[in-house]
Amino acid sequence: MYHIYILSSLSRVLYVGVTGNLYKRIQEHKKANNPKSFTAKYNVNRLVYFEDFKGIQKAIKREKQLKRWRREKKVTLIESINPGWKDLSKELYFDRSN
Numbered sequence: 001m002y003h004i005y006i007l008s009s010l011s012r013v014l015y016v017g018v019t020g021n022l023y024k025r026i027q028e029h030k031k032a033n034n035p036k037s038f039t040a041k042y043n044v045n046r047l048v049y050f051e052d053f054k055g056i057q058k059a060i061k062r063e064k065q066l067k068r069w070r071r072e073k074k075v076t077l078i079e080s081i082n083p084g085w086k087d088l089s090k091e092l093y094f095d096r097s098n
Helices: 020-029 056-068 070-080
Strands: 002-008 014-019 046-055
Touching: 002 020, 002 056, 002 070, 014 020, 014 056, 014 070, 020 046, 046 056, 046 070
Parallel strands: none
Antiparallel strands: 002 014, 002 046
């Protein structure tokens, strides 16, 4: 399973990505190991939107499509499923350290 995802900072800076392991990738963004990365620099670590795909080609195609969209269109997409801009990773994943 592959995923496209949109992350947001508290000030709503957006980042669009693609991954084969959504849980692992979101944890990497939250840890911000590379302080020079875009997501670390702007504290973009809140999962506000995602979609699932069976194939990587379809996921990459969708990621590229979203990256071309204007901000307003991305905001409308996010708010169609997440009007409060909640961090969806908190609801999707329980603490896996146990």
